[in-house]
Amino acid sequence: MFFEHRSPDWDRYVMDYRQPFRQLEPLERESRVVEDALLALRDAGILPHINYDREKFLAHRQEVASKFEIPWTAITPRMHRLIYAVNAIIQPKVMVAAGIFCGFTFICNAGAAIGAGKCYDAERLIGIEIKPEEAARAERNVRKLTDDDSVQIIAADAVEVLANFDGQIDLLYLDADGAGRSGKGVYLDILLAAWDKMRAGSIILAHNSVNLANQLRHYLEFVRNSGNCRVSVNIVVDGEGLEVSMK
Numbered sequence: 104m105f106f107e108h109r110s111p112d113w114d115r116y117v118m119d120y121r122q123p124f125r126q127l128e129p130l131e132r133e134s135r136v137v138e139d140a141l142l143a144l145r146d147a148g149i150l151p152h153i154n155y156d157r158e159k160f161l162a163h164r165q166e167v168a169s170k171f172e173i174p175w176t177a178i179t180p181r182m183h184r185l186i187y188a189v190n191a192i193i194q195p196k197v198m199v200a201a202g203i204f205c206g207f208t209f210i211c212n213a214g215a216a217i218g219a220g221k222c223y224d225a226e227r228l229i230g231i232e233i234k235p236e237e238a239a240r241a242e243r244n245v246r247k248l249t250d251d252d253s254v255q256i257i258a259a260d261a262v263e264v265l266a267n268f269d270g271q272i273d274l275l276y277l278d279a280d281g282a283g284r285s286g287k288g289v290y291l292d293i294l295l296a297a298w299d300k301m302r303a304g305s306i307i308l309a310h311n312s313v314n315l316a317n318q319l320r321h322y323l324e325f326v327r328n329s330g331n332c333r334v335s336v337n338i339v340v341d342g343e344g345l346e347v348s349m350k
Protein backbone atom coordinates (compact mmCIF):
# COMPACT_ATOMS: atom_id res chain seq x y z
CA MET A 104 0.00 0.00 0.00
CA PHE A 105 1.23 3.47 -0.82
CA PHE A 106 -0.12 6.78 0.45
CA GLU A 107 0.92 10.38 0.20
CA HIS A 108 0.40 13.14 2.73
CA ARG A 109 0.94 16.77 1.65
CA SER A 110 0.86 19.89 3.82
CA PRO A 111 -1.08 22.57 1.93
CA ASP A 112 1.88 24.99 1.87
CA TRP A 113 4.72 22.45 1.41
CA ASP A 114 6.04 24.26 -1.69
CA ARG A 115 6.01 27.71 -0.07
CA TYR A 116 7.87 26.61 3.07
CA VAL A 117 11.51 27.36 2.26
CA MET A 118 14.60 27.41 4.47
CA ASP A 119 18.08 28.91 4.20
CA TYR A 120 20.42 25.86 4.17
CA ARG A 121 23.00 27.85 6.15
CA GLN A 122 20.58 28.86 8.92
CA PRO A 123 18.89 25.62 9.96
CA PHE A 124 17.50 26.98 13.23
CA ARG A 125 15.99 30.19 11.87
CA GLN A 126 12.30 30.08 12.75
CA LEU A 127 10.22 29.98 9.56
CA GLU A 128 6.73 29.98 11.06
CA PRO A 129 5.07 30.16 14.50
CA LEU A 130 5.95 27.06 16.57
CA GLU A 131 2.26 26.18 16.95
CA ARG A 132 1.96 25.97 13.18
CA GLU A 133 5.12 23.86 12.83
CA SER A 134 3.79 21.56 15.53
CA ARG A 135 0.35 21.28 13.86
CA VAL A 136 1.82 20.53 10.42
CA VAL A 137 3.93 17.74 11.93
CA GLU A 138 0.97 16.45 13.94
CA ASP A 139 -1.04 16.11 10.70
CA ALA A 140 1.85 14.12 9.19
CA LEU A 141 2.02 11.89 12.29
CA LEU A 142 -1.75 11.30 12.01
CA ALA A 143 -1.26 10.15 8.41
CA LEU A 144 1.43 7.71 9.60
CA ARG A 145 -0.81 6.47 12.42
CA ASP A 146 -3.74 5.99 10.02
CA ALA A 147 -1.44 4.02 7.68
CA GLY A 148 -0.59 1.68 10.58
CA ILE A 149 3.05 2.78 10.84
CA LEU A 150 2.78 4.61 14.19
CA PRO A 151 0.87 3.26 17.20
CA HIS A 152 0.00 6.82 18.35
CA ILE A 153 1.08 10.44 17.75
CA ASN A 154 2.20 11.49 21.24
CA TYR A 155 5.65 12.90 21.87
CA ASP A 156 6.98 15.40 24.39
CA ARG A 157 7.06 18.79 22.63
CA GLU A 158 9.04 20.46 25.41
CA LYS A 159 11.73 17.80 25.20
CA PHE A 160 11.88 18.28 21.45
CA LEU A 161 12.45 22.03 21.93
CA ALA A 162 15.15 21.36 24.56
CA HIS A 163 16.84 18.97 22.10
CA ARG A 164 16.65 21.52 19.26
CA GLN A 165 18.10 24.24 21.51
CA GLU A 166 20.94 21.96 22.66
CA VAL A 167 21.85 20.95 19.09
CA ALA A 168 21.65 24.58 17.88
CA SER A 169 24.04 25.72 20.61
CA LYS A 170 26.54 22.82 20.46
CA PHE A 171 26.69 21.41 16.92
CA GLU A 172 28.85 22.69 14.09
CA ILE A 173 26.62 22.42 11.00
CA PRO A 174 28.05 23.89 7.76
CA TRP A 175 24.71 23.51 5.99
CA THR A 176 21.67 21.27 5.95
CA ALA A 177 18.47 20.83 3.96
CA ILE A 178 16.66 19.46 7.03
CA THR A 179 13.94 22.03 7.68
CA PRO A 180 12.61 22.71 11.18
CA ARG A 181 9.45 20.75 10.24
CA MET A 182 11.54 17.79 9.06
CA HIS A 183 13.70 17.94 12.20
CA ARG A 184 10.60 17.76 14.40
CA LEU A 185 9.05 14.99 12.28
CA ILE A 186 12.15 12.76 12.41
CA TYR A 187 12.57 13.33 16.17
CA ALA A 188 8.87 12.60 16.78
CA VAL A 189 8.89 9.35 14.75
CA ASN A 190 11.87 8.13 16.80
CA ALA A 191 10.31 9.28 20.09
CA ILE A 192 7.12 7.36 19.24
CA ILE A 193 8.66 4.18 17.76
CA GLN A 194 11.53 4.13 20.31
CA PRO A 195 13.83 1.92 18.19
CA LYS A 196 16.24 -0.15 20.28
CA VAL A 197 18.63 -0.17 17.34
CA MET A 198 18.70 2.88 15.03
CA VAL A 199 21.11 3.15 12.08
CA ALA A 200 21.52 6.37 10.06
CA ALA A 201 23.42 6.13 6.74
CA GLY A 202 25.06 9.19 5.14
CA ILE A 203 25.07 11.47 8.17
CA PHE A 204 27.43 14.21 6.90
CA CYS A 205 28.22 16.42 9.96
CA GLY A 206 25.96 14.42 12.26
CA PHE A 207 22.87 16.63 12.21
CA THR A 208 20.61 14.03 10.58
CA PHE A 209 21.98 11.44 13.01
CA ILE A 210 20.99 13.56 16.00
CA CYS A 211 17.54 14.36 14.52
CA ASN A 212 16.93 10.60 14.93
CA ALA A 213 19.09 9.75 17.97
CA GLY A 214 18.04 12.90 19.88
CA ALA A 215 15.00 10.97 21.13
CA ALA A 216 17.39 8.70 23.09
CA ILE A 217 20.32 10.99 24.04
CA GLY A 218 20.87 14.52 25.31
CA ALA A 219 18.20 17.00 26.39
CA GLY A 220 15.50 15.34 24.23
CA LYS A 221 16.01 11.85 25.64
CA CYS A 222 12.72 10.07 26.24
CA TYR A 223 13.77 6.38 26.16
CA ASP A 224 16.78 4.05 26.44
CA ALA A 225 18.18 2.70 23.16
CA GLU A 226 20.63 -0.20 22.84
CA ARG A 227 22.60 0.94 19.78
CA LEU A 228 22.56 4.23 17.88
CA ILE A 229 24.82 4.08 14.84
CA GLY A 230 25.73 6.78 12.34
CA ILE A 231 27.66 5.90 9.15
CA GLU A 232 29.48 8.46 6.99
CA ILE A 233 31.81 7.62 4.11
CA LYS A 234 33.90 10.84 4.22
CA PRO A 235 36.40 10.50 7.10
CA GLU A 236 36.56 14.25 7.78
CA GLU A 237 32.77 14.52 8.02
CA ALA A 238 32.58 11.39 10.18
CA ALA A 239 35.17 13.02 12.48
CA ARG A 240 33.08 16.20 12.65
CA ALA A 241 29.96 14.14 13.37
CA GLU A 242 31.84 12.34 16.17
CA ARG A 243 32.95 15.70 17.67
CA ASN A 244 29.38 17.04 17.49
CA VAL A 245 27.72 13.96 18.95
CA ARG A 246 30.28 13.64 21.80
CA LYS A 247 29.21 17.09 23.02
CA LEU A 248 25.92 15.41 23.97
CA THR A 249 26.98 11.96 25.15
CA ASP A 250 29.97 9.75 25.93
CA ASP A 251 27.80 6.63 25.98
CA ASP A 252 29.42 3.77 24.05
CA SER A 253 26.04 2.57 22.78
CA VAL A 254 26.43 5.52 20.38
CA GLN A 255 28.82 4.87 17.51
CA ILE A 256 29.89 6.96 14.50
CA ILE A 257 31.48 4.79 11.80
CA ALA A 258 33.62 6.25 8.99
CA ALA A 259 32.88 3.79 6.15
CA ASP A 260 30.61 2.86 3.26
CA ALA A 261 27.14 2.15 4.65
CA VAL A 262 26.61 -0.66 2.11
CA GLU A 263 29.62 -2.56 3.48
CA VAL A 264 28.84 -1.83 7.13
CA LEU A 265 25.27 -3.01 6.78
CA ALA A 266 26.14 -6.10 4.75
CA ASN A 267 28.28 -7.19 7.73
CA PHE A 268 26.05 -5.84 10.50
CA ASP A 269 25.37 -8.19 13.41
CA GLY A 270 21.94 -7.86 14.94
CA GLN A 271 18.53 -6.51 14.14
CA ILE A 272 17.74 -2.97 13.00
CA ASP A 273 14.51 -1.37 14.20
CA LEU A 274 14.81 1.93 12.35
CA LEU A 275 17.00 2.75 9.34
CA TYR A 276 17.41 6.37 8.22
CA LEU A 277 18.72 6.89 4.66
CA ASP A 278 20.40 10.10 3.49
CA ALA A 279 23.59 9.01 1.64
CA ASP A 280 24.18 10.68 -1.70
CA GLY A 281 26.38 8.01 -3.27
CA ALA A 282 29.47 10.22 -2.86
CA GLY A 283 29.39 11.19 -6.55
CA ARG A 284 28.65 7.74 -8.05
CA SER A 285 24.99 6.75 -8.17
CA GLY A 286 23.69 9.77 -6.25
CA LYS A 287 20.75 9.04 -4.00
CA GLY A 288 20.21 5.79 -5.92
CA VAL A 289 22.55 4.29 -3.31
CA TYR A 290 19.58 4.17 -0.88
CA LEU A 291 18.43 0.93 -2.52
CA ASP A 292 21.91 -0.64 -2.24
CA ILE A 293 22.03 0.32 1.46
CA LEU A 294 18.52 -0.98 2.13
CA LEU A 295 19.20 -4.29 0.37
CA ALA A 296 22.42 -4.73 2.39
CA ALA A 297 20.39 -4.17 5.59
CA TRP A 298 17.28 -6.07 4.49
CA ASP A 299 17.92 -9.40 6.26
CA LYS A 300 18.65 -7.52 9.51
CA MET A 301 15.24 -5.84 9.46
CA ARG A 302 12.24 -7.57 10.99
CA ALA A 303 8.62 -7.30 9.92
CA GLY A 304 7.57 -3.95 11.40
CA SER A 305 11.00 -2.28 11.14
CA ILE A 306 10.82 1.31 9.88
CA ILE A 307 12.77 2.94 7.05
CA LEU A 308 12.99 6.73 6.69
CA ALA A 309 14.30 8.13 3.39
CA HIS A 310 15.02 11.86 2.99
CA ASN A 311 14.52 13.65 -0.39
CA SER A 312 11.50 11.63 -1.53
CA VAL A 313 10.22 14.76 -3.30
CA ASN A 314 13.06 16.85 -4.74
CA LEU A 315 15.22 13.83 -5.67
CA ALA A 316 12.40 11.40 -6.51
CA ASN A 317 13.93 10.79 -9.93
CA GLN A 318 17.27 9.61 -8.50
CA LEU A 319 15.28 7.57 -5.97
CA ARG A 320 12.88 5.97 -8.47
CA HIS A 321 14.20 2.41 -8.06
CA TYR A 322 14.26 2.80 -4.28
CA LEU A 323 10.71 4.20 -4.24
CA GLU A 324 9.47 1.42 -6.53
CA PHE A 325 10.95 -1.12 -4.10
CA VAL A 326 9.42 0.27 -0.88
CA ARG A 327 6.08 1.02 -2.56
CA ASN A 328 5.81 -2.60 -3.73
CA SER A 329 3.63 -4.40 -1.18
CA GLY A 330 5.63 -7.57 -1.79
CA ASN A 331 8.53 -5.79 -0.03
CA CYS A 332 7.03 -3.30 2.42
CA ARG A 333 3.64 -3.57 4.09
CA VAL A 334 3.05 0.15 3.66
CA SER A 335 4.92 3.23 2.52
CA VAL A 336 3.88 6.88 2.94
CA ASN A 337 5.42 9.88 1.20
CA ILE A 338 5.33 12.71 3.74
CA VAL A 339 5.48 16.07 1.99
CA VAL A 340 5.81 18.74 4.68
CA ASP A 341 8.48 20.61 2.69
CA GLY A 342 10.14 20.53 -0.72
CA GLU A 343 12.50 17.69 0.27
CA GLY A 344 10.07 15.10 1.60
CA LEU A 345 10.45 11.95 3.69
CA GLU A 346 9.36 8.47 2.56
CA VAL A 347 8.33 6.47 5.63
CA SER A 348 8.09 2.71 5.02
CA MET A 349 7.35 -0.30 7.18
CA LYS A 350 8.78 -3.71 6.31
Ligand SMILES: C[S@@+](CC[C@H](N)C(=O)[O-])C[C@H]1O[C@@H](n2cnc3c(N)ncnc32)[C@H](O)[C@@H]1O
Binds near residue numbers: 176201232278280
Ligand atom coordinates in the same frame (compact mmCIF):
# COMPACT_ATOMS: atom_id res chain seq x y z
C1 LIG B 1 25.17 15.60 1.79
S1 LIG B 1 24.68 14.50 3.03
C2 LIG B 1 22.97 14.65 3.08
C3 LIG B 1 22.60 15.96 3.70
C4 LIG B 1 21.31 15.92 4.44
N1 LIG B 1 20.23 15.59 3.54
C5 LIG B 1 21.06 17.25 5.08
O1 LIG B 1 20.22 17.98 4.55
O2 LIG B 1 21.66 17.59 6.11
C6 LIG B 1 24.97 12.93 2.33
C7 LIG B 1 26.16 12.30 2.95
O3 LIG B 1 26.19 10.94 2.55
C8 LIG B 1 27.55 10.55 2.50
N2 LIG B 1 27.62 9.29 1.76
C9 LIG B 1 27.54 9.12 0.42
N3 LIG B 1 27.60 7.81 0.10
C10 LIG B 1 27.73 7.13 1.27
C11 LIG B 1 27.83 5.76 1.60
N4 LIG B 1 27.83 4.81 0.65
N5 LIG B 1 27.95 5.42 2.90
C12 LIG B 1 27.95 6.38 3.87
N6 LIG B 1 27.86 7.69 3.61
C13 LIG B 1 27.73 8.08 2.33
C14 LIG B 1 28.24 11.74 1.87
O4 LIG B 1 29.62 11.75 2.14
C15 LIG B 1 27.48 12.90 2.51
O5 LIG B 1 28.16 13.41 3.65
